[in-house]
Amino acid sequence: MKFGVKLIDINNIEQFTEIVATVSRLCSKGSCGKTCIIKLNKDSICFVLPEFASNQLLPDNPGRVSFWMKIDALLLFDFYIFEGKSAEKSTIMIEILPENLYHVLKSSPNVKNIKLKLANKQSICLSIEIEYCGISMKSKSRTVSHDIPVKIISSSFLAIKDFQEPNLTNSSLSIQLPCLKTLKHMIERMKAMGDFINIEATKKGDLTLKIQTDCVSVSCFFKNLPVQVQNNECNSYSLRLSIKRMSEFINGLHIKPDKIICNFVKNKYAHFLVIHNENMVLHYLISSILD
Amino acid sequence: MNTTLIARSNEGDKYLLFAKLDNAKILYNLAKSVNFKEHAVFCALDSGLKISCEDAKSTQGIAFVHTDLFQEYLIKEDCVCIKINLSVLIECLNIFGSIANSIPTALKICYQGYGHPLTLLLEDNGIITECNIKTMEADSLVNFEFDFDKIINKIIIKVDIPASSDYIESFDCKKTQVNRYKVNFIRNSLKALVSSTKVAIRITDSGVMGIQFLIPITELSKMAFVEFYFCPDEEIE
Numbered sequence: 001m002k003f004g005v006k007l008i009d010i011n012n013i014e015q016f017t018e019i020v021a022t023v024s025r026l027c028s029k030g031s032c033g034k035t036c037i038i039k040l041n042k043d044s045i046c047f048v049l050p051e052f053a054s055n056q057l058l059p060d061n062p063g064r065v066s067f068w069m070k071i072d073a074l075l076l077f078d079f080y081i082f083e084g085k086s087a088e089k090s091t092i093m094i095e096i097l098p099e100n101l102y103h104v105l106k107s108s109p110n111v112k113n114i115k116l117k118l119a120n121k122q123s124i125c126l127s128i129e130i131e132y133c134g135i136s137m138k139s140k141s142r143t144v145s146h147d148i149p150v151k152i153i154s155s156s157f158l159a160i161k162d163f164q165e166p167n168l169t170n171s172s173l174s175i176q177l178p179c180l181k182t183l184k185h186m187i188e189r190m191k192a193m194g195d196f197i198n199i200e201a202t203k204k205g206d207l208t209l210k211i212q213t214d215c216v217s218v219s220c221f222f223k224n225l226p227v228q229v230q231n232n233e234c235n236s237y238s239l240r241l242s243i244k245r246m247s248e249f250i251n252g253l254h255i256k257p258d259k260i261i262c263n264f265v266k267n268k269y270a271h272f273l274v275i276h277n278e279n280m281v282l283h284y285l286i287s288s289i290l291d
Numbered sequence: 292m293n294t295t296l297i298a299r300s301n302e303g304d305k306y307l308l309f310a311k312l313d314n315a316k317i318l319y320n321l322a323k324s325v326n327f328k329e330h331a332v333f334c335a336l337d338s339g340l341k342i343s344c345e346d347a348k349s350t351q352g353i354a355f356v357h358t359d360l361f362q363e364y365l366i367k368e369d370c371v372c373i374k375i376n377l378s379v380l381i382e383c384l385n386i387f388g389s390i391a392n393s394i395p396t397a398l399k400i401c402y403q404g405y406g407h408p409l410t411l412l413l414e415d416n417g418i419i420t421e422c423n424i425k426t427m428e429a430d431s432l433v434n435f436e437f438d439f440d441k442i443i444n445k446i447i448i449k450v451d452i453p454a455s456s457d458y459i460e461s462f463d464c465k466k467t468q469v470n471r472y473k474v475n476f477i478r479n480s481l482k483a484l485v486s487s488t489k490v491a492i493r494i495t496d497s498g499v500m501g502i503q504f505l506i507p508i509t510e511l512s513k514m515a516f517v518e519f520y521f522c523p524d525e526e527i528e
Contacts, residue, residue, distance in 0.1 A: 189385060217408075218421070221418065
């Protein structure tokens, strides 16, 4: 089994750090124990939060979340190698606390390069070596190494749907969300006023965000958004989500996405697809609450 | 200008109160400065909008938005008063947030009358938000009987204090007076201090104190006022 990552280009380092920051924030709210799974493949790395991981959340946290983030390893990393144990076992899954990885990556400026590998030191660890530039022109660079304990997940779990890339076959309608900045602000204000948000999208590309409480009803109307219809049955589809969940998702995105698409799976969940540069795709699912 | 999608003539006809403001932030800042309690009395008068917040029947904060500051202001009765959740009104006015140097959010206020909600329509960059805030019957507010003829002490202070100038603009004391006021009440008035340029403190012979903040609305070259009244604490011997 071989696994090695090297990041040298400063943009790649920054991007990877932002990606890990996003995973860490999304896990801190959505996952019991704040852990997630990393799936390693020969050309990609996936951060996965399976749906059952939020099963035991307290009753006042309505709506389950799950996510799947796929990074094109050959595009993002300056050097990447992965070889599974055998042809059949060409994927490894490890469980990790992404917070720990984030703390290591955000450590300081003057990073020259970052190396990652798996090592067995007392227990299996994700070993990260960061080389820093010397403080002055003359001084030598220094290297700091971090070991984050991880748990290997048995490959017998691989076939389980929770660990596979979510598909969009159940989607009835897909609409591109408006600018993240506007959305972020709006959701925060709505969160101060109510608990549930109704998202409705029409075939024409109109999107309405609505909250309704005893005291007030607020509706925001967006028009002419790019839309794709998969199921022609209805003119519009709507989902009721917990505003808290929506806010955790929107505020957890530490990256500036190219676009966010909301796929409506009737009466079940909102399947958000976040596309960033050409090297990252995030599927984020929030289950809907029935009235 | 942001008013293209909302501007229509004769629209105000079916409303008891219909007002248009090119910049929702004006109302937002003034309303925020008196938001020391969740609910407030929202009054539409001939002269403008008055938002009054009261606590323990011994202190009141009043923000007044003169008709001058509105682009359009139509009212069918002399005085329309309702009670609303002020915190919710403020969240609604800020629904789009504020980005410096961008076109301000346009606001339309509509109220059909008793039993109807207070409707706010906000527009920013082609996006429209409609807020319907439940209205309740207005509580009667304490009349502080702040008799401007009975003022015995008055101080006007400049808020913006450059190093060289005197910051007390005027000081007028007719009689030495000692009064006690609840610090928490006075603290409520500090939110208004942030956007004001001058403060006038007046105390009547019965010890009722009125603090008036002058708030410039620079884009319209006009002024707005926010006032607070406090009853003195009775000393229990």
